[in-house]
Amino acid sequence: DAGVTQSPTHLIKTRGQQVTLRCSPKSGHDTVSWYQQALGQGPQFIFQYYEEEERQRGNFPDRFSGHQFPNYSSELNVNALLLGDSALYLCASSSGRTSGRDNEQFFGPGTRLTVL
Amino acid sequence: ELKVEQNPLFLSMQEGKNYTIYCNYSTTSDRLYWYRQDPGKSLESLFVLLSNGAVKQEGRLMASLDTKARLSTLHITAAVHDLSATYFCAVDASGTYKYIFGTGTRLKVLA
Numbered sequence: 713d714a715g716v717t718q719s720p721t722h723l724i725k726t727r728g729q730q731v732t733l734r735c736s737p738k739s740g741h742d743t744v745s746w747y748q749q750a751l752g753q754g755p756q757f758i759f760q761y762y763e764e765e766e767r768q769r770g771n772f773p774d775r776f777s778g779h780q781f782p783n784y785s786s787e788l789n790v791n792a793l794l795l796g797d798s799a800l801y802l803c804a805s806s807s808g809r810t811s812g813r814d815n816e817q818f819f820g821p822g823t824r825l826t827v828l
Numbered sequence: 829e830l831k832v833e834q835n836p837l838f839l840s841m842q843e844g845k846n847y848t849i850y851c852n853y854s855t856t857s858d859r860l861y862w863y864r865q866d867p868g869k870s871l872e873s874l875f876v877l878l879s880n881g882a883v884k885q886e887g888r889l890m891a892s893l894d895t896k897a898r899l900s901t902l903h904i905t906a907a908v909h910d911l912s913a914t915y916f917c918a919v920d921a922s923g924t925y926k927y928i929f930g931t932g933t934r935l936k937v938l939a
Contacts, residue, residue, distance in 0.1 A: 745926065754916055754929035755871070768925045802870060804927075815859060815920055817927060819871040 714739060716805050716820035724826045725793050733788040733823045737805030743767075744786040745817060746778060747802040755802055761786050762808045790825075798827045830855045830921045834930035842938050844906050849933045851900040851917035859920040860900045861927070862891050864913045871916065875902075907937045 717736045725731050737744050743762045747755035757770035761780035780786045784805075790797055801824075804817035831854040841847050851860070859878055863871040875884045877893035877900060884891050888911065890903045900917055914934045918927040 743925075747927075747929075754932050755918075755927075757926040757928065760925050762925075770926065815925075816861065816873065816876050818873065819863075821870045 716803055716818055718801075718803050718820040718823050720823060721821070722824045722826075724828065726828050727793055727795060729793050730789065730791045731793060731825060733790075733801050733803075733825070734785065735788070735803030735805075735820060736785045737803075738818050741805035741807050741818070742784050743806045743808040744780060744784065745804045745806070746786070746788045747804065748772070749800040749802060749822075751799070758788070793827045795827050798825060800824050830857075830919060830924075830928045832917060832919050832928050832930040834915075834917060834933050836933060837931060838934050838936075840936045840938060841904075841907050843908055846906065847904050849902040849904070849915055849935075851902070851930050853898050853900075853919045853928075855898075855921055856895075857898075857919045857921050858895050860893050861918045861920070862900070862902055863916045863918065865916065865932075866913050874915075904935075909937050909939055911935060912937045
């Protein structure tokens, strides 16, 4: 049973560029959440996708956008990259079809983005 | 806005000793999660606590939840070097579908 997968593993970009990160959820999961983790800090919630729509969003600018596909995989897009966008980007999957009592999220290995 | 605070932020302890990490949160929630993160790695789920008074144990780690006090604890018994990592608690604020993470506790167990 494949867990949450993310690609690429590492990425180096320059300021002003655009980047797309990808995530495939754990088998049986239909909800994908994205988090940004700066060095030495806890993960910060970016947004969550369920049924191909953004269901909840954290305090991130519109430069951060996403998409969910019919197979539940997801993309995170960041435009006009800033130095401060350098971080580990984590994708987490969960099941939105349960009563929601558990709502445990399983995390992927992350994508390390460096902006120069 | 929901805030989650952990203390201590850093913890250096000798092997064989006991210690407790605290997680306080600022709003109503009946779901709390503990994760472990090794350097450069992703988050590994440790415990899911879903109700007031919930207690779960796995090996040398035990987690508990007091929703009335808005407090969770992660107790370490007879620490070993392999427990060295950063530990995060996360709260799922009721109805928001998002996790709010604590600041993390960096644990170093000295031989």
